[in-house]
Amino acid sequence: MKTDRAALGRALIIANPAAHSGEAGAAAERLQRFLDCSGACAAGSRLVYTERPRHATELARASAGFDTVLALGGDGVVNEVASGLMDLPGQGRPRLGVVPVGSGNDYARTLGIPHGGKLDAGWLLSCTPEPVDVGRIELLDDGGQGGAPRYFVETFSVGLDAAIALGTQELRESTPLTGTALYLASSLSVFGMRYRRYPARVSMDGAEPEARDLLLMAVQLGPTYGSGFRICPEADPADGLFDTCYAAGRIPRAAAVPVFLRAKGGHHTGSRLVTMGRARRVEFWFDGDDYPIQADGELVRSSHVAVEVVPGALTVLRPRAAS
Numbered sequence: 128m129k130t131d132r133a134a135l136g137r138a139l140i141i142a143n144p145a146a147h148s149g150e151a152g153a154a155a156e157r158l159q160r161f162l163d164c165s166g167a168c169a170a171g172s173r174l175v176y177t178e179r180p181r182h183a184t185e186l187a188r189a190s191a192g193f194d195t196v197l198a199l200g201g202d203g204v205v206n207e208v209a210s211g212l213m214d215l216p217g218q219g220r221p222r223l224g225v226v227p228v229g230s231g232n233d234y235a236r237t238l239g240i241p242h243g244g245k246l247d248a249g250w251l252l253s254c255t256p257e258p259v260d261v262g263r264i265e266l267l268d269d270g271g272q273g274g275a276p277r278y279f280v281e282t283f284s285v286g287l288d289a290a291i292a293l294g295t296q297e298l299r300e301s302t303p304l305t306g307t308a309l310y311l312a313s314s315l316s317v318f319g320m321r322y323r324r325y326p327a328r329v330s331m332d333g334a335e336p337e338a339r340d341l342l343l344m345a346v347q348l349g350p351t352y353g354s355g356f357r358i359c360p361e362a363d364p365a366d367g368l369f370d371t372c373y374a375a376g377r378i379p380r381a382a383a384v385p386v387f388l389r390a391k392g393g394h395h396t397g398s399r400l401v402t403m404g405r406a407r408r409v410e411f412w413f414d415g416d417d418y419p420i421q422a423d424g425e426l427v428r429s430s431h432v433a434v435e436v437v438p439g440a441l442t443v444l445r446p447r448a449a450s
């Protein structure tokens with residue numbers, strides 16, 4: 128179904144002014160002017176800025192009555208907005224529109240939305256609402272997890288790759304790097320100084336847990352993480368399944384690095400060092416409670432965690448050509 132020009136209805140823009148090194152604030156004002164001038168929102172738009180981490184979740188949780196919530200920023204604010212929308216009843220839950228002005232923009236990639244750090248919202252004038260799956264995160268230990276993400280829309284991973292994603296947060300503050308360059312710089316640091324294995328037990332879809340000496344394991348709704356690494360190139364955000372990829376065992380760094388680099392183009396899947404899979408639920412027991420774990424680029428702390436697909440839980444706006 129193609130939307131008409133006014134089909135965003137009553138729209139709430141939730142913008143993270145801190146995203147993309149502070150450039151997202153000005154982009155949000157441009158977006159609102161664009162929506163008002165183009166008549167994309169039949170019943171007008173409202174712009175609110177996040178004031179702190181997790182604030183976007185609170186704002187989205189209070190968005191009942193809006194037809195569309197536009198998340199402007201990076202994958203972090205998209206995660207927070209999606210989480211807030213998931214707290215609303217399914218009936219009448221506003222649709223999610225992603226306006227990428229971040230560093231990684233992996234969810235925009237998955238949805239086929241133009242991205243690259245600069246605002247490009249023309250696609251909102253002719254977009255299609257489509258149901259997509261959401262990943263629910265269940266923290267099964269009692270570690271006081273107040274601020275951890277409870278949902279993800281693109282990626283959940285543990286091990287070296289999560290250390291890389293989380294390492295970008297520090298590098299953003301200390302360097303001008305963005306996008307792929309940012310993730311490669313973080314990769315160099317992790318492969319150079321923090322190369323190690325993360326012993327765990329993993330159960331897929333309720334099967335007997337298997338001991339795995341993980342280097343990394345990714346559980347994906349969409350194909351990419353880390354600003355375009357195609358870790359699960361076949362992942363479809365609307366098929367009701369996670370795609371998974373893991374590498375485990377004594378793999379020398381010299382063998383792991385080329386495989387990791389091949390993942391940029393999704394060419395690692397034939398390597399004997401990686402195992403691809405699909406599941407609706409994955410449960411992890413970790414040997415430590417300090418493993419690097421990320422959900423859409425945000426830190427999760429847990430030693431026992433399960434992720435489960437919630438099929439078709441959100442309606443997202445996609446550019447017409449991408450669907």
Ligand SMILES: Nc1ncnc2c1ncn2[C@@H]1O[C@H](COP(=O)(O)OP(=O)(O)OP(=O)(O)O)[C@@H](O)[C@H]1O
Nearest residue numbers: 146147177178180200201202203204229230231232
């Ligand atoms: N007003 C704010 N001030 C500081 N940090 C904020 C604010 N609002 C949100 N945040 C936090 O900023 C972090 C990064 O946000 P976001 O992901 O939107 O941008 P990005 O890091 O530039 O992009 P990407 O995740 O795609 O690399 C998130 O952890 C979010 O909680």
